[in-house]
Amino acid sequence: MIRVKNPQDFWAGVLFLAVGSGGVWFGREYDIGVIMRMGPGYLPRVLSLALIGIGLLLALRALALAGPAIQRSLVRPQVFILAAIVVFALMIERFGLAPAVFVAAIVAAAASREMRWIEAAALAFALATGTIVLFIYLLGQSMEKWIF
C-alpha cells in the first residue's frame, strides 16, 4: 500500500490536478488557433496543462518526501461562516438589508462555540442598524432597508 508522506502537498496536488483537468474539459470547444494567431482557447489550454503537470509532480513527490500534516479542521465554524454569507446573499433581495444582516450575523455568531444567544441577538441588532446608517445614509447606496 502506498503511503502519503506529505498530506498538504498531496492534496494540493490533487486540487491543482482537478482544476487543470476541469480547465481542459470545459475549454475543449474553444478555438486553440496557431501560435501566430492565438485563439481564445490557447492560453487556457496551456495553463490547464501546466496545472495538471504541477499537480502530478506535487502529488507524486508527496508519496516520497515527508512533510507537515494538515492541521485539524473544525466543521462547525466553517459551515456556519459559509452559511452566513449564503444566507445574506439569499435574503438581501427578498427581505432587504436589515433582516438579511440580522439573520446573517446570528448565523455567523453561531460559528463560535462561545456564542451566547442574547449577546448575538444584541450584536445582530446593532449591526443591522449600523449597516443601514453607514451604507444607506452615509454612503448613499440604493438598498432597501427592509421589504415586507
Next chain:
Amino acid sequence: MDLLQNLAIGFGGALSPINLLFALFGCLIGTLIGVLPGIGPIATIAMLLPITFGLSPLGSLIMLAGIYYGAQYGGSTTAILVNLPGESSAVVTCIEGYRMAQKGRAGAALAVAAVGSFFAGCVGTILIAAFAPILAKFAEQFRSPEYFSLMLFGLIAAVVLAHGSVVKAVAMIVLGLLIGLIGTDSQSGVARLTFGVPELYDGVDFVPVAMGLFGFAEIMTNLDRPSSERKATSPVTSLWPTRQEARRAIPSVLRGTAVGSFLGILPGGGAVLSSFAAYTLEKKVSRWSAEFGSGAVEGVAGPEAANNAGAQASFIPLLTLGIPSTPVMALMMGAMTIQGIAPGTAIITERPALFWGMIASMWIGNLMLVVINLPLIGIWVKLLKVPYRILFPTILVFCSVGAYSINSSTFLILMMAGFALLGYVFAKLGCEGAPFLLGFVLGPLMEENLRRSMVLSFGDPIIFVQRPISLCFLLLSLGLVLLIVLPQFRQTREEAFQE
C-alpha cells in the same frame, strides 16, 4: 523646478478639506481593521475596498492610500503588543517588538515604529516623485514583448520571494492566471469558462476574490484555533522612547530606509524582503547585537522603516508601468480600474493632478499616522480586547454588505463564499494566496501582450530575445530561477523565512 511644481499641484489637490478628510478617515479605519489580530494590510484593504467606490477617483485613491498606511501601522501595533503578525512583513517586528513590550517598553516600540515608518515614508514619497516620471519616460519605449517579459519577471520574483514551497507558489500563480482569463475574450468575443453565468462575462470580479481569499479565509482559519491560544495584550505606558533608545534607533531607521527603498522597487514581495533584509543587517552592524532576540530597539526601527520604504517604493512599478509588484498593489490596481483609471505610463502625462495628488496624499497619510493615530493608541489597544466572537460576525456582515453594494449582485456574494472556502482550503494545504492574486490580476494583461507579440513576430518567440529590454528582463528572470535552484541560496532563503 519641475519636481516642486508637480508636488505643488499634488498638494493643491490633496490638501482640499474633503480630501484631507478622506485621508484621515482612511487612516483611522485602516488602523481599526488592521489592528485586529491576524488581519494584515491585504485583508484590510480587500475588506475596505467597497467603501471607496462611491468617491471621486482622487478621493478614493487618497482614502485607499490612507487605509494602506493605517493597516500597516495597525499590523505592527498587533505584532508588538500581542505577538501576532498580520502578514509576513510584520513577522520581523514581532521578534524584537514583542520582547520590548514584555520588558515594559511597548509604548517606545510603537513610537519608534511609527516615527521610523514616517521618516521612511517621506523618503519613499520623494523617491516616487523624483523617479516615477523618469521611469515612465523610459517605459514609453515598451511594447508588448517588453511588457510580457517584465510581467514574467515579476511573477518569477513573486515565486522566489514567497515563503513556503516553490512548486506550490508556481501552481498558485498558474491557477491565478487561469482564473484571470475567465470571461469574454477581448479579441474573439468568445465567453470563456463562464458556464453561462452572465456575471462572469466581464471576468471574475476582483472584490469577491480578494475578500474571500484574504478576509473570510482568515476568519475561518482563526476559528480553527481554540480561543485560549490567543494571547494577552501588553500594557502601554509612556509613548516616549528614552534618550538612549532614540539614539540607537536613528541610524537603524536610516539604514532601514535605504534598504527598503532599494529592494521595494523590485517586483515580488518588496516589503517582506525589505524587512527581513533590514533585520539581518541590523543584527550584523549593531553594537548591541547581543541584545537581539531580547528586545533590541534597532530590530524594531530598522525593519519597520524598511517595510514602509519598501511599501512606498512598490508604488513605482504600478504607477509607471501599470504592473502591480505586490498583492497590495494588485488591490490598488483593482481599485484604480474600478475607478476607470488605467495605471501605466500615460497616467502621469494625462492625469497629472491625480498622479501628483496621490503622491502628496501618501505623505499626508504618513503624517496623519504619527500626529493623529499614535496618540490614539489607547483606543486601538482596547480594540484588541474585544472578544473575537463579537469581531468576526461584525467583519463578516460589513464585508458582505460592502461586496453587495458594488453592483447589487447576489451571484458575487455567493462567489465570494466560494473563494472563502477556496482560501481556507489553500491555507490548510500550505498554499499562499498572494501569488494567486498577482497571477489573477496579471492574467488578462499577459495574455493580451503575448498574443500581440506573437502577431508582431509572425509566431516566432525569438522576438522576446531580440529586443534588448525584453532580453534584459528574461535574463533577470533566468538569474532568479538559477538562484532558487542553487542550493546555497535556497538554504539562506529557508533560513530567512524561518526566523
